[in-house]
Amino acid sequence: MQAIMRKWAIGDAASLFEVYNDTPDLVRQIGPISDLAAADDLLDGYRSAWDANTGWVWAIAVQDRIVGSVGVTSINWRHRTGWCWYWLGRTARGNGLASRALATAAVEAFTDDLYRLELAHRTNNPASCAVATNAGFAVEGIERAKLEYEGVRFDCETHARLATDPRPDIELLEVV
């Protein structure tokens, strides 16, 4: 699938809101987003983090249509670490796009001198685990009952990729 990664732009709020509304599970990942103004606020936060060099968040687009996002945020320059995350809208899933986007974000982050990238997923989210593994993030361990949604606590599995780890054999996305 032909896809690119680019910085979120002023004016992308409507696209973000559309994908969000079409994909119920995104409320846990990036929500709640109640209206266009809230989508705008979220994108403002991404742009501020980019300006402050504390977080890099890319939109993933297919034929000019935004279908998801991947981020390296909570950057700690003292230790050169960053926290990775990713999501795709419902209709873009199942094509390997998240794995390629995460692998691409990792290359960008290592090129910009981060050394260690971390992420975690609920243990009942096998798709996210596969994405992390495909993108070269090794399993590091389980954090018990780390997250709580609607009164239920979830174990999380942590993965990390180091700048010195082998590059996974995966086609990267073009970053524009």
Ligand SMILES: CC(C)(COP(=O)(O)OP(=O)(O)OC[C@H]1O[C@@H](n2cnc3c(N)ncnc32)[C@H](O)[C@@H]1OP(=O)(O)O)[C@@H](O)C(=O)NCCC(=O)NCCS
């Ligand atoms: C996680 C998410 C990005 C995956 O999207 P995707 O399009 O399925 O991702 P990819 O196609 O790149 O890879 C999916 C992998 O998961 C596997 N997978 C999908 N559903 C699975 C399931 N129920 N059990 C086991 N593996 C599964 C696929 O087989 C594929 O693995 P493979 O490439 O080794 O064959 C998407 O489900 C999403 O946005 N979820 C909501 C947000 C989220 O959970 N983000 C991660 C937070 S940690």
